[in-house]
Amino acid sequence: MILVAYIKLTFHLFKGFWIVLWTFHQVSDSNKKKYVQNWCGQLLDIFQVRLEVFGGTIDDQFPALVVSNHISWLDIHVLNAYLPLRFVAKKEVSTWPIFGVMAKKIRTLFIDRQTKGDSRNISNAIVEAFKDGDQICIFPEGTSSDGTKVLPFHSGLFQSVINTQVPCIPVAISYQSVKTKKISTAPAFIGEMSLLQSIQSTLRESPLVVRLDIGEPLVGMSDRKVLSDKAREVIMLLRGGNNSAPK
Known part of the structure; x- marks a missing residue:
């Protein structure tokens, strides 16, 4: 079964590579988003990962900063399977085979953690993206965890919300084994x-x-540290789960 999955994954990666290189420049932005959403949904199918969404929604008609905990390289594809977003990712992602090229083509913003002041540059780029109506997703832990906890947040990129007063939407990601019904650290x-x-x-x-719990938008805050702490608090609460049915 794993061999079959690898074969499917290989073909799927080259399919995505072909789409972003040869199709993206011919289609509208809305159709690009459909391509991304469908491709990411199919990727989850290959890995036998079922997406369930709880809580609120993210309106793709208005700019927003989506803030999520970070566990896996799969997180971006999970979120895109729900709603295509623009992401801020570490600079190293841009060098990954195939995935790096695809990330560039979907207008990912790459942050260099080793360069002093780059956080401010990316924050300014996010502000410009908001003017275009984009929804930007960040992983403010600055790294990934095993999924059993939420690491402290870096507040730098939250300045984009303070400067523009667009909504900040907390989203909690968690992976669960179908076999054991418990949190899985495998991804x-x-x-x-x-x-x-x-x-x-x-x-x-x-x-x-994989479960996405979408919190209520955080608005009206004037301090980025207070906002980042509140977003982390909400995500930790969301990870506690609820008894509602998935959408």
Whole structure:
């Protein structure tokens, strides 16, 4: 079964590569988003990951800063399967084979953690993206965890919300094993783990459920540190789950 999944994944990656290189420049922005959403949904199917969404919604007609905890390289594809977003990612992602090219083509903003002041530059770029009506997603932990906790948030990129007063929407991501019904750390992409190791771990653990809990928009705040702390608090509460049915 894992071999079959690898074959499907290989074809799917090249399909996505072909789409962003040869199709994107011919279609409208709305159709680009449909391509991204469908491709990411199909990727989850290959990994036997079922997406369930709880709580609020993200309106794609208005700019917003979407803030999420970060567990896996899959997180971006999970969120895009729900609603295509623009992301802020570490600079290293731009060098990944295939994924890096695709990330550039969907207008990912790359942040260089080693360059002093780059957070301010990215924050300014986010403000400009808001003017275009974009929804931008950040992972303010600055790294990924194993999914059992939410790491402290860096507040730098929250300045984009303070400057514009667009909504800040907290989203909690969690992965669960279908077999054990417990939180799964298999998709985690942490430490010195390679992308291939994370892919193998996820395939071995499948089928999985990935849960998105969308919180109410945070608005009207004037201090980025207060806002980042509040967003983290909401995400930790959302990870506690609820008894509502998925959408």
